[in-house]
Amino acid sequence: MLEKLIIQKTLRVPAVAGATGDATSVSRQLDVVLMSAGFKASGPLLEHLSRLEPGTAMDAAVRVLGAVRELVGDHVAHNVYFRDFPRGVPDTLEFWASCLRDALVGSRVGGDGGVPSDEQLLAAAASGGINLLALPRYGTYQHTYEEMLAAHADLISDAKDRVTVLHLGGTLAEETTALYLQLAGSTVPLGEAELALLEQLARECVDGDQPTTIPVRENRAVVNGVRLASGRELVAVDTVTDVLRLACQFSGGDVSLAEPTRFRSFGRPQRRALMAALETVVAANPDKLGDVRRYRQRWKSLSSGVHPHEFRRYPHAQDVFAVARGDLAARSLAGRVELAFAAGDVGRAVERLAMAPGMLLRQLDRVLRSCGPDETDMVIRTLQSVANRVSGRVLCSVREHLGNRTAPDTARVFANRSARSWVTTDERPPLDAAVVARVVALLDDELAHRVPLSHDRLVVDPAVLQVALPLSGKASADGFGVMPRGSLASVDGEVLRFFCYWKQTMQRTDFDLSALLLNEDFDYLGHVSWTSLSFDGAVSSGDITDATNGATEFIDVPLRAISAHYVVPQVNIYAGEGFDEVAESLFGFMTRARGQQGSPFEAKTVRSRSEMRGNGRVALPLVFIRNADFTWSAKWLHLYLQGGVNFNRVETNRLSTALQARGIVERRYLQVQYVVDLMSREATSVTEYTPGMAFDEPVTFVGLERPEHLPEGSQVFTLDTLRELVPQ
Structure with missing residues (x-):
């Protein structure tokens, strides 16, 4: 599991330990299969795998392929309701009428005692009084995944198809330690998925190397939660709130303190460690007691689990709970x-x-x-x-x-x-x-004066300059090619196709992928969803209303033909489980040239794939923007609207969606360009990166992905490590 997470997080494959041999054919086969998913192995990685015993190399190849396929969403079968999508999608009302006709064939329900006429069916469909979920043909796949694939020609390769390089890493232990130190030492808060990964890594590294500093207090609580559970000495505790966060983490609660935590029963060693930490903090600076009142009720709740009266030798720690009870005054x-x-x-x-x-x-x-x-x-x-x-x-x-x-x-x-x-x-x-x-x-x-510049020569990939500086991991989502909120990325290709996939856990769950189309003033032009299968050239793949075995919906947008200035994808929960309750929930987008053919989902055309794990009922992952020169860009939103409990539709939230998209689009975010400009003050040379560029000495590199032939010892900032660009 750790190996998979490291590959997905760093695009580095840990070196495989095992008997040597000749696995050249295995490594070549792996590279071919990786190319079908939009990846390729670096030269050193292929060479490393080639020198392994064939069986060991094959096992490693299977693990690598599984990790990257999951990374881009290729680990599940993406079927579509309309088999020939994007061709053959009918008019919405005619489709509803056909579903109704199929349900009524053989019934004596027409105006003359027979089967209803087309006009009668269209009128019934337009009335809004039909329960589509009750119609046998509606909302469930009418063909198998294999039948859908057979209806589509093979994907034709294009020069703009994505190719992401996988690099050779150190041993699994070395890569685990490096990722642990990187996450624990982050200068910005981590997202939920990264905090969970940090906890897992901290367990693995509890007796290994530790970061010299842990600047973010939530990260500190996660690391100390592991250390408290394993009886190790706590690190970097310097406020009473650090101790409260630690108690929340140890109890499985919210280390951000945004939500109350129900504290668990602590063993005596844990109670003693918490009280000793409080004693050290308050004894060094009694003014720290002023922080207690902010979370007064939580301290009172914690006292029942810590039993402060048992530790009379810690008088300053006793004062913390006295302030919480109101027995001792301490103004913050x-x-x-x-x-x-x-x-x-x-x-x-x-x-x-x-x-x-x-x-x-x-x-x-x-x-x-x-x-x-x-x-x-x-x-x-x-x-x-x-x-x-x-x-x-x-x-x-x-x-x-x-x-x-x-x-x-x-x-x-x-x-x-x-x-x-x-x-x-x-x-x-x-x-x-x-x-x-x-x-x-x-x-x-x-x-x-604080920019992280290790080498005088600075090399920058222009594609990264408009990425928003990641000042918080909570303004992003876990996935592949995902950028922080406010980031701009160019969208190449003639056809944009975005998709959502979900798999329900226990109850029938209906997610609806939709697109809001707006003009240059953010006014409503139209939409594409289950209630409007096509508009202005954009077309939906159809509505799936049950995801027992997983379900996918797509929307195709012809970028050169559509008249909208802004295209805002959204995922509405019509019924069932929430984004943080389903077994799996993801959003992504692909770009293609016209005539590439292929199935609706082709891994090598996926530009980004992100998890949807918010607690709202409407997800707004990003907005696509038509530029003045008629090229297109994507700007990341990472927002969730509260929505209703059920029956959310794009038509009912179009005003709030347009307003929120406008707020993000028009806001000026601090971009990577800003830090690059600061670094340029200190660098002796600044070079724009071009593919295939040769390097004769270590450099400081800033880009979306690591080039394949960077010299050993280079300082590298890529999409997954851009947080390290934030000056300390």
Whole structure:
């Protein structure tokens, strides 16, 4: 399992231990099969496999192929309702009428006592009074997967088909340790899937090398949860809230503290470790008690599991629970700041915020809106004095925020840690452009000193420049070719085809893949869904209403012919289990040239495949944008609307979808281009990467994928490690 996760996460295949031999034919066969899925093995990987005993090499090849096929969604059979899709999709009402006709053949129901006429059936279908789910032909596959494949010609290769290189890694132990150190030492919060992977890796590496620092507190809680369970010493605990997060992690709860946790019963060694950690933190700085009141109820709940009264030798730890009970007063820094703001004393508020520089940066917008012209210089001087004590991620977040504050936003889009989104109007007064420019220059100068540049020669693939800087893993999703929210990626090809696949767990579940088509002003033009099988050249593969064995729906969009300016795919839950309840749920898109033929799903044409695991009932993965030169781009949304419990349709959420898409499209995100510009200040040379480029010395490389022939010792930032670009 770890080997598969490492391959999928890093595109590196751990070196296989085993007897030597000649497996040249096996490695060649693997490379051929990999090409059919859009992958190829690097030279060193093929050479390594070729030197293994054939049986060992074959076992490794099977594991590698299984990992990459799952990565792009090729591990399941993607059937379609209309066998010849995208050809032969009927008019919606005529299709409904045909389903009704088939259900009524042999019945005496016509106006003259016979089978109803076409006109009567069309009228019945248009009335909206038909229960489509009750019709035998509707919503279930009418042919086998093999019959569907037989109806389609083979895919014709195209020069723009995707080819992703798999590289040879170190031993499984070495790759496990490297990935563990990378995730644990991340400077940005990890997504849910990565946190689960970090926990698994931490168990494997509990007695091995440990990161020198764990900057993100949620990551710290995951690592310490494993260490607490195995009786190891805790690391990097420096606030009382770190201990609370650890208790939540150990109890299987939410380390982000967004949701309450039901604490488990702790064994005495765990209770002692938690109390000892609290004792160390509060003894070193009693002001840390001020953080307790924010989560007062959770501390009170935790006390029943920790039994503080059993540990009288830890008096400072006892104080934590005394504050939670209200027996001991401890005012937080945030409370003192609020008192200063309430009194209208901005200077005092800034003075107190400067005691926690990160808090000052996070409240900078409020501070700048509250201070007058005479106080602005004081604020900027304070910023200059404390900026070097603030994490690079916070500085970048503020830099991005200020880039959008000199004019009101068309719509303010908010997304919580689960990507559940909501939108509101922007009623904040804009910040003064001159003040923003001064602060931005200060932030740029500070960040320029922190860029991660190991080699003087910087090589950059232009395709990565418009990717949003990954300031949080929670603004993305697990998968292949997935980019953070706000990222822009070019969409090559004449035909865009996106798809969703789901497999229900226990109850009948109906997901509906739909597309909202908007004009340049984000006004509604039309839609494609089960209620409108085609519009403006875009066409649906048909509605599947039961996913006992898995189900797939597709939508085809002819990019050169469609008149819409924005195409917004969405997945609506019409009935059944949620995205985080089904056994499997994924979204992806492919691009093709006209005339390539092929089956509806072809792995080598998949550009991206992402998991859908939000807690809303409507998923908005991304939006496709027509550019001024009639090329197309994709901008990632990673949003979920609350929707209704059942019967969600694209028609009923079109206004909120359009508004949220607009909010993301028009927002200026901090992109990889920004960090590359900062790195260029320090580099002696900056080179644009071109395929096949030769290197004669180690370089710092920034791109979507690692080139095949980079010299040993090069510093590499690719899509899965772009978080490491965020200055520390």
